[in-house]
């Protein structure tokens with residue numbers, strides 16, 4: 146249980162609770178509490194972990210993940226799988242009018258919490274990727290800081306300052322509690338962590354760039370939509386002016402004032418097409434309203450009224466038509482009907498004199514005109530306002546919550562400048578917002594984690610292989626030295642250490658090996674008066690004499706494919722397979738003479754000599770004891786006969 150880790154966790158818990166409290170008390174943001182609550186739960190989960198309650202920590206962590214993963218999914222799943230409005234339908238029952246964005250924590254907070262909890266679920270073990278998860282949490286937190294300062298996002302993707310501070314504390318708590326356990330994995334971490342962190346950083350940069358691009362495109366798209374709406378308003382005005390021009394011209398051929406019936410019949414189709422005309426009236430040269438359509442009660446009351454008196458704001462426009470025979474248009478005025486609008490006056494000219502006989506007046510209600518236009522867009526997509534520089538003419542509220550974006554489009558209304566302000570709704574934007582940047586971010590972070598795991602495992606395997614290679618080398622070395630030792634032991638067991646000749650036991654085996662060869666001769670050689678050598682020169686010199694005789698004996702006997710061995714003390718023994726007694730005697734003589742001739746002398750200067758007893762088996766089974774005894778007896782005879790001679794034992 147690490148004290149600093151617990152303190153840092155408590156700090157995180159305090160900060161998260163404070164953030165929740167502020168969210169709770171802030172007006173209208175009660176639902177953003179959901180951003181802080183998972184942080185509180187994660188802090189509790191970490192506290193349980195640091196208090197050595199792993200089961201409780203795992204349970205809490207899994208419960209938080211069960212909330213966070215659907216929240217992350219709502220950022221990832223394409224609109225055509227689960228639409229944004231479907232997500233909203235899930236939550237609108239919880240509190241009236243709430244949207245999914247009110248309930249889910251910001252994207253970067255979700256990712257940070259998932260990393261922190263995942264790190265606990267893998268028991269903060271380096272070989273299960275905990276260092277990479279915590280490093281990615283740190284990178285995400287840095288990104289949150291950057292996003293907070295340069296927030297141009299459609300949605301807030303970051304936690305509040307308090308929430309970010311709480312997340313930093315949670316991260317510090319985990320690091321202070323577990324980093325010490327990773328010391329043993331330093332080579333693996335050195336190889337895997339830089340690559341994993343680099344990929345995570347690149348992923349975040351790529352995500353940031355993609356997100357900016359996607360939001361920019363969406364902004365341009367909704368702005369273009371707003372612009373098209375403004376242009377269609379201008380087109381509408383132009384259309385109705387052209388239509389009314391035709392309407393005015395149609396009266397030129399008629400000499401008399403149109404009857405009420407004629408007027409209604411002609412004006413009705415136009416009114417049908419342009420329903421925002423409050424009326425279409427015929428005004429005589431004295432500015433009196435003589436005919437009006439539609440003939441509703443309001444319009445009926447206008448009949449006979451003199452506009453020069455009744456509507457001074459429109460006088461100059463009317464005079465333009467009645468006096469100059471040109472089309473006149475009022476500015477935006479308060480109409481007699483009590484709403485803002487504009488009136489177009491089109492002269493009706495006498496066909497012969499081309500003098501005005503009156504004018505057609507078209508009264509356009511701007512709220513009604515705007516309404517016609519507004520009806521072209523879905524109220525759940527945009528909030529719209531039509532305004533002059535100093536007054537609002539018409540407004541259409543959206544049925545859904547508005548985003549912060551606002552598009553302004555200028556409208557040229559036959560020389561009058563209006564502004565159409567459109568504000569897209571949050572639902573519209575979120576339903577059109579591409580999920581690709583968040584998908585890339587999630588996949589990129591997952592790949593960064595996997596890259597860490599692969600490199601870490603690779604390094605681990607490398608170390609294991611190195612250790613295995615080293616222990617194999619040591620094992621091979623051990624086997625070699627044991628084999629050498631074994632051979633030495635075997636050699637010592639079968640050889641005489643002084644003369645390096647086979648010893649008696651080995652000789653017996655060799656004799657058995659040649660046991661089937663006939664004839665088979667056996668020689669026993671004994672140095673004459675060797676005791677005197679020892680006595681005169683000492684044992685060491687005696688040993689040197691023994692070695693010299695051994696070397697000479699081996700050379701001569703092995704040159705005829707025989708075996709020469711030390712029989713014991715100053716005695717040697719030889720076996721000559723395939724040699725009969727005569728041949729054996731010749732070889733023995735050669736040996737005797739050779740020894741006499743080398744420079745081995747007694748103290749009195751006389752040469753060292755040997756006596757040799759020979760026996761030969763020419764047939765029958767090998768009778769070692771008999772042979773040995775016969776050779777020994779022959780040797781005894783040689784000694785008794787005066788030494789320095791070769792005696793052949795009599796045949797058995």
Ligand SMILES: Nc1nc2c(ncn2[C@@H]2O[C@H](COP(=O)(O)OP(=O)(O)OP(=O)(O)O)[C@@H](O)[C@H]2O)c(=O)[nH]1
Nearest residue numbers: 671672673674675676677679684685687688714715
């Ligand atoms: N230096 C040395 N002397 C040895 C070794 N083995 C036996 N001897 C000596 O060989 C001598 C044998 O002496 P004896 O058995 O009396 O025989 P001898 O002196 O050779 O006389 P004869 O055999 O009768 O001619 C002894 O003095 C032993 O100590 C050995 O390995 N090294």
